[in-house]
Amino acid sequence: MSKKIGYGVLGLGIGRYHAKAAFDMEEAELVAVCDARPDRLEKHKREYPEMYPDLTVYTKYEDMLANPDIDIISVATPSGTHAEYVCQALRAGKHVLVEKPIDITLEAAQSIVECMKDTGKKVACVFQNRRTPNILAMKEAIDNGRLGKLISGEFSVNWYRTDDYFADGGWRGTWAMDGGGSLMNQAVHTVDLMQWMMGDVYSVRSVMGLYNHDIETEDMTKSIVTFKNGAVATFTSTTCAYPGLSTDIGVHGTDGSIELVWGDVRTWKIRNESEEKMLEEEAAMKSGEGLANTATGADPNKVGGHPFHVQDIVHAVMEDRDPYVGPVEAMKALRIILAVYESAKNGGKEVVIG
Numbered sequence: 403m404s405k406k407i408g409y410g411v412l413g414l415g416i417g418r419y420h421a422k423a424a425f426d427m428e429e430a431e432l433v434a435v436c437d438a439r440p441d442r443l444e445k446h447k448r449e450y451p452e453m454y455p456d457l458t459v460y461t462k463y464e465d466m467l468a469n470p471d472i473d474i475i476s477v478a479t480p481s482g483t484h485a486e487y488v489c490q491a492l493r494a495g496k497h498v499l500v501e502k503p504i505d506i507t508l509e510a511a512q513s514i515v516e517c518m519k520d521t522g523k524k525v526a527c528v529f530q531n532r533r534t535p536n537i538l539a540m541k542e543a544i545d546n547g548r549l550g551k552l553i554s555g556e557f558s559v560n561w562y563r564t565d566d567y568f569a570d571g572g573w574r575g576t577w578a579m580d581g582g583g584s585l586m587n588q589a590v591h592t593v594d595l596m597q598w599m600m601g602d603v604y605s606v607r608s609v610m611g612l613y614n615h616d617i618e619t620e621d622m623t624k625s626i627v628t629f630k631n632g633a634v635a636t637f638t639s640t641t642c643a644y645p646g647l648s649t650d651i652g653v654h655g656t657d658g659s660i661e662l663v664w665g666d667v668r669t670w671k672i673r674n675e676s677e678e679k680m681l682e683e684e685a686a687m688k689s690g691e692g693l694a695n696t697a698t699g700a701d702p703n704k705v706g707g708h709p710f711h712v713q714d715i716v717h718a719v720m721e722d723r724d725p726y727v728g729p730v731e732a733m734k735a736l737r738i739i740l741a742v743y744e745s746a747k748n749g750g751k752e753v754v755i756g
């Protein structure tokens with residue numbers, strides 16, 4: 403095989419899953435990791451002794467950017483820093499995989515798109531829940547028209563986070579660096595799934611509040627979401643649902659309904675399709691991997707699904723193709739979230755996205 407694709411990771415919170423995925427890949431070589439926090443670097447060494455001593459460790463991002471053996475960098479730093487670090491990497495000639503949300507303002511996200519065009523490098527964004535088998539099956543059924551014309555949807559992210567979780571790192575639950583609370587940070591995955599399954603959003607009408615945390619941002623939002631295709635959904639996000647419950651997703655059309663609880667099938671009913679076929683599909687999906695394995699109601703450290711995105715960006719570079727989720731696609735969830743905040747700050751007035 404020709405030279406392996408060199409991989410570097412910035413930020414060793416969730417970034418350690420990126421590092422592990424790159425380390426495990428045949429076609430890639432995990433060259434370096436970078437974190438400004440010595441405790442994070444020490445923890446990484448303790449958790450993954452097999453990566454050392456070959457791994458180069460940096461505390462300064464500029465130093466990692468100067469390493470010519472690195473082709474791709476994962477940016478896994480606080481959300482409000484993403485665009486700055488992504489653009490620095492692109493200008494240094496690297497391709498990038500960036501964590502969700504792409505950033506916390508549309509201007510910052512747009513700067514990534516511009517920088518990507520200017521440099522001709524690739525940018526991929528993490529939305530790992532799209533790859534959950536039952537989510538993929540639901541998306542395929544909707545795209546194939548099996549539910550008919552979409553009428554309504556319900557999306558609820560009933561999670562729980564402690565004040566200790568928000569205190570760690572000093573950026574979570576701040577408007578400046580997290581860009582929001584339960585919606586921008588935890589429920590962004592489900593906002594993405596909602597628009598991916600139900601189509602482009604026309605408008606939102608929302609309320610939000612801070613109910614049970616010592617933070618700046620909201621810890622609960624509720625929205626009525628109207629889609630360009632005329633369907634309407636409700637969307638709830640919260641980090642107050644003690645002790646951390648499920649993510650529930652339901653879509654109803656003229657010809658059927660699909661509901662997933664934690665990614666497992668609660669309802670799979672399609673008009674004019676044989677009961678036998680539906681039961682078969684339902685059984686196949688129940689045995690599949692639910693969202694419980696990829697996102698977390700109670701434990702922020704229990705996350706899966708990153709290997710797909712790391713493998714995808716490595717293969718995208720090798721094959722010179724677009725990655726699975728690019729920045730323009732990732733901006734759709736951001737645009738919806740910012741519209742929810744605008745609506746909630748203005749007494750629930752309808753905010754039209756367009």
Ligand SMILES: NC(=O)c1ccc[n+]([C@@H]2O[C@H](COP(=O)([O-])OP(=O)(O)OC[C@H]3O[C@@H](n4cnc5c(N)ncnc54)[C@H](O)[C@@H]3O)[C@@H](O)[C@H]2O)c1
Pocket residue numbers: 412413414415416417436437438439442461462463478479480481483501502503528530570571587705
């Ligand atoms: N895809 C998912 O399911 C998922 C899960 C958790 C977090 N995230 C996202 O990942 C990002 C990071 O979240 P986290 O929970 O890992 O945060 P964190 O605070 O635990 O970790 C971020 C790390 O980045 C380091 N860092 C920041 N700026 C740096 C710099 N300039 N140089 C070197 N190191 C620097 C910090 O020292 C810290 O260790 C956020 O955008 C978050 O939304 C995604």
